[in-house]
Amino acid sequence: MNQNVYCKRCRKTIETRADLVTVWKVLSPVSYHKACYEVEVKSTRGMLLGTPINSVTTTVSSVMLLLFCVYLFLRTHSWFFILLATLAILMRAISWLRIERKLS
Numbered sequence: 102m103n104q105n106v107y108c109k110r111c112r113k114t115i116e117t118r119a120d121l122v123t124v125w126k127v128l129s130p131v132s133y134h135k136a137c138y139e140v141e142v143k144s145t146r147g148m149l150l151g152t153p154i155n156s157v158t159t160t161v162s163s164v165m166l167l168l169f170c171v172y173l174f175l176r177t178h179s180w181f182f183i184l185l186a187t188l189a190i191l192m193r194a195i196s197w198l199r200i201e202r203k204l205s
């Protein structure tokens with residue numbers, strides 16, 4: 102099994118987790134070097150890129166969303182909020198399982 106992580110823009114190997122940015126694109130996470138991600142964001146294609154999944158901001162936002170969804174579920178008993186929380190956690194987990202865990 103190939104454990105290398107490649108940058109979507111320059112196709113070179115990403116060596117460390119500190120240099121990695123993962124972005125959700127269509128139905129799967131995509132990896133970039135930090136510098137390549139910034140170039141992509143500044144280009145016209147940057148409009149199509151999402152927020153980095155593996156950032157501290159996204160992780161904190163996901164935890165806050167989870168807590169808020171649990172609160173809304175307890176108040177409304179609507180499973181929609183549990184589904185919403187599960188999707189946010191799944192996106193973060195898939196990014197880690199498919200890309201981030203391969204890097205140190």
Ligand SMILES: [Zn+2]
Pocket residue numbers: 108109110111112113133134137
């Ligand atoms: Zn790159």
